[in-house]
Amino acid sequence: KASLRTRAFGRVLRYTTSTLSTNADALLALQQSNATPIPHGSVFLTECQTAGRGRRGRTWHSPPQGNIYTSLVVLPTPGGTRVGPWLSWIPLFTALATADALAATTGLPISVKWPNDLLIDTKKIGGILCEQTTRPDKTVAVVIGIGLNINAPLDSFPEELTAGATTLAVEGGRPVDRVALLAELFLRLEQRLDRLLTDGPTGMIDEFTQRCSTLGKTVRVSLEQGRIVEGVAESIGPDGCLRIRVISDSAQPPASSLLEVRSA
Ligand code: BTN
The missing domain is CATH 3.30.930.10 (Bira Bifunctional Protein; Domain 2)
Known part of the structure; x- marks a missing residue:
């Protein structure tokens, strides 16, 4: 029991x-x-x-x-x-x-x-x-x-x-x-x-x-003010954030930068 x-x-x-x-x-x-x-x-x-x-x-x-x-x-x-x-x-x-x-x-x-x-x-x-x-x-x-x-x-x-x-x-x-x-x-x-x-x-x-099934996959995240970022989920950061290698970003011209996303 x-x-x-x-x-x-x-x-x-x-x-x-x-x-x-x-x-x-x-x-x-x-x-x-x-x-x-x-x-x-x-x-x-x-x-x-x-x-x-x-x-x-x-x-x-x-x-x-x-x-x-x-x-x-x-x-x-x-x-x-x-x-x-x-x-x-x-x-x-x-x-x-x-x-x-x-x-x-x-x-x-x-x-x-x-x-x-x-x-x-x-x-x-x-x-x-x-x-x-x-x-x-x-x-x-x-x-x-x-x-x-x-x-x-x-x-x-x-x-x-x-x-x-x-x-x-x-x-x-x-x-x-x-x-x-x-x-x-x-x-x-x-x-x-x-x-x-x-x-x-x-x-x-x-x-x-x-x-985590997210890592290594291509993800699409909606951020503040309708901003949409697509990229490859790369790793988890020291505060639990998701680090994404950016492929496209509706707010900026594409650049292969690393973006840290935090959960709302
Ligand atoms: C989500 O995936 O959107 C989170 C769902 C969380 C649901 C639980 S059920 C118990 C607790 N009471 C609520 O009203 N929500 C959480």
């Missing part, structure tokens, strides 16, 4: 059968945390979201019937070490830990599309949305939101999404035990955050590079 093997992650857990968005719930709870303290590692978990949020203002479709929608609270100084210097690594270490947990539980080949889409081949099985808020004591806390397509039937997604998405149950041919997966996920997240805080991101760059 699966059991929680973490110190902090998931030890306080708020479970609902439905909510607007677990990220919104966690952010609100943090803003009100002088009334009810929210410990580091607190988890918000739901079966179904009616206003699930994706990156870049998109909607995250969150049907019931067996997926995972969860948000995890990271406080600024867990165990006394400041998270601040490594903030830009939070989306990437989360993607790495989640990919590890999914691969370990299902045996499926999971890859990461920079900065933090979870894929099987080219199909999306999960996404991550990190948001920050200021607590009543003026310190900044981070909410890590993770949405995973696990057991919910693909036809419960809108038609325009089913082409680009898949689920673990479809790929593996059998339903996945979500409790075991969550226990593995919280453990991997906690261990990776511990390592990030003690060793910094150096080792993580290599590991991310190995899991």
